[in-house]
Amino acid sequence: MGRNLLGNLATMIFVNNVEVGYDRRAVAMPISGKFLSGSLTAVIGANGAGKSTFLKTLAGLQQAVAGNITFTGEKRPRLAYLPQQAELDRGFPISVFDLVAMGCWPQSGLFGGINQQSAVAVAKALETVGMTEMSHFPVGSLSGGQLQRTLFARLLVQQAPLIMLDEPFTGIDTQTTELLLKVIAQWHQEGKTVIAVLHDISMVARHFPHVLYLSTQQNLWGTAHDVLGHFPHQAHACISTEPFSLVAGVANS
Numbered sequence: 001m002g003r004n005l006l007g008n009l010a011t012m013i014f015v016n017n018v019e020v021g022y023d024r025r026a027v028a029m030p031i032s033g034k035f036l037s038g039s040l041t042a043v044i045g046a047n048g049a050g051k052s053t054f055l056k057t058l059a060g061l062q063q064a065v066a067g068n069i070t071f072t073g074e075k076r077p078r079l080a081y082l083p084q085q086a087e088l089d090r091g092f093p094i095s096v097f098d099l100v101a102m103g104c105w106p107q108s109g110l111f112g113g114i115n116q117q118s119a120v121a122v123a124k125a126l127e128t129v130g131m132t133e134m135s136h137f138p139v140g141s142l143s144g145g146q147l148q149r150t151l152f153a154r155l156l157v158q159q160a161p162l163i164m165l166d167e168p169f170t171g172i173d174t175q176t177t178e179l180l181l182k183v184i185a186q187w188h189q190e191g192k193t194v195i196a197v198l199h200d201i202s203m204v205a206r207h208f209p210h211v212l213y214l215s216t217q218q219n220l221w222g223t224a225h226d227v228l229g230h231f232p233h234q235a236h237a238c239i240s241t242e243p244f245s246l247v248a249g250v251a252n253s
């Protein structure tokens, strides 16, 4: 886990008055705060609040409309990004093993094939997510849960210090969700920085120490305890467009 000389967690990402959106039009309030190195943060909010757009902007997949995002060390750290399942093309003819092996591309190159060490890493990742038996199945034949396990295996082999997940559990069975939550907990223990867009507030309360709540009224960013404390009934953080008792300026620490 990245610590500075005083033993505190170092900041990995600074978000300075960032407005995210399309065609130069912001879709959310300006966002300011920071992601500490090794932190585990859930991004929550109502449908259309701008969570996915924020994640894509953080990942560098689209430009911010205003403000800026900076990184300790100046360059964006290597990141592993999981889009929403709806954004994936399942028709691509590729096996489970090969899809996971794509996570080795930064090391092996697109046409380099994978070496023995990478093949072992792919096999280990498939085992972690319970997909060993299906490693030669075509991706198009997988259920939603099996595909998500496979995509998590690919994230595992990427070994990136920064991991971004967009609604990783939407439409996924309970058993798979429990398993993949363990993978996230393992990343957290290893000191990776994990940011996930989520809808299930009780899951967030149980598993995510930091929360960024986006809304049209006011964003809240801080510890899960502080942010979720604004919601008398925690489920409302998903279904309402505004929290109940806002207290300005939740500390982002």
Ligand SMILES: Nc1ncnc2c1ncn2[C@@H]1O[C@H](COP(=O)(O)OP(=O)(O)OP(=O)(O)O)[C@@H](O)[C@H]1O
Pocket: 022, 027, 045, 046, 047, 048, 049, 050, 051, 052, 053, 054
């Ligand atoms: N490609 C796009 N072009 C223009 N507007 C878009 C585009 N994608 C999303 N939007 C709009 O931006 C706003 C924020 O969308 P976004 O997907 O970031 O919200 P979200 O909080 O992730 O929602 P959900 O929980 O429903 O996934 C919405 O009003 C949406 O209609």
